[in-house]
Amino acid sequence: xDDVELRLQLERVHADCxxxxxxxxxxxxxxxEEVLQTVYLSVLDGRARYxxxxxxxxxxxxxxxxxxxxERRRAxxxxxxxxxxxxxxxxxxxxxxDQEFEREAGRDGLRYALTQLAERQREVLQLVFxxxxxxEEAAGVxxxxxxxxxxxxxxxxxxxxxxxxxxxxx
Amino acid sequence: MMDENEIRQxxxxxxxxxxxRAPSFAQIYGRGRARQRLxxxxxxxxxxxxxxxxxxxxxxxxxxxxxxxxxxxxxTIATIAAWRAPTDVLLRTPGSELLGTMPALGAxxxxxxxxxxxxxxx
Numbered sequence: 001x002d003d004v005e006l007r008l009q010l011e012r013v014h015a016d017c018x019x020x021x022x023x024x025x026x027x028x029x030x031x032x033e034e035v036l037q038t039v040y041l042s043v044l045d046g047r048a049r050y051x052x053x054x055x056x057x058x059x060x061x062x063x064x065x066x067x068x069x070x071e072r073r074r075a076x077x078x079x080x081x082x083x084x085x086x087x088x089x090x091x092x093x094x095x096x097x098d099q100e101f102e103r104e105a106g107r108d109g110l111r112y113a114l115t116q117l118a119e120r121q122r123e124v125l126q127l128v129f130x131x132x133x134x135x136e137e138a139a140g141v142x143x144x145x146x147x148x149x150x151x152x153x154x155x156x157x158x159x160x161x162x163x164x165x166x167x168x169x170x
Numbered sequence: 171m172m173d174e175n176e177i178r179q180x181x182x183x184x185x186x187x188x189x190x191r192a193p194s195f196a197q198i199y200g201r202g203r204a205r206q207r208l209x210x211x212x213x214x215x216x217x218x219x220x221x222x223x224x225x226x227x228x229x230x231x232x233x234x235x236x237x238x239x240x241x242x243x244x245x246t247i248a249t250i251a252a253w254r255a256p257t258d259v260l261l262r263t264p265g266s267e268l269l270g271t272m273p274a275l276g277a278x279x280x281x282x283x284x285x286x287x288x289x290x291x292x
Contacts, residue, residue, distance in 0.1 A: 014192075036202075037199070125181075157177070160177060161172040162172075
């Protein structure tokens, strides 16, 4: 696949990638954008190569997931290193407008319910219901066995249905 | 409990909301490239390194100057106190020793001025 074709493919799946990046970054828009920047650059610079063993979108979702995980680890390390200084400074009660919006809009809805699920359950549900992937494809993105993905899917769906049903009744 | 169709519907709503707020591919890619260029700007690196070196050199120089001036303060004061003007000799007028000594009763002021065997101590 040459550069032009790669770019076209990325443009085609961009909206989907943004949704998946949002999910991988705990629905933090800034983090999601940063992860996508890193991913697009690594794909177009040839650092991440598509080997055609799965669909382009499934492969790209895997790259996004791994990049988000490594960014999270880096952020955690940074936070751990700065924790001494943070202790001496008063905690700032500043929240980003997006997070504020998310909190308000999704308090009783799907966004809030998703945050309450275990990570694997959230991932598999997002991939199946939001991105219309099969459970097998979701397993490929998550790098788990199909059996494990099925278990996470079943448990996640039951938990989510219960939470949303409860919220609806209130 | 909610059924699967309702869950799908909720996810579809979330997807629509995300799509409306999603930045374009060009925006994301452009920002990424700009960030990459800024990180690896080859022309900027020597300037940054040069500026850092200049700051370090200036800091070392300032620290050395401060410690040097602190250690040389006392000798400087001693030197100033010991200094005598080269024209001091002009202030020594003939007979000035008469003004600097207490006159004694029964002695002549001329004894001091005229050198005699007795006051020479010979």
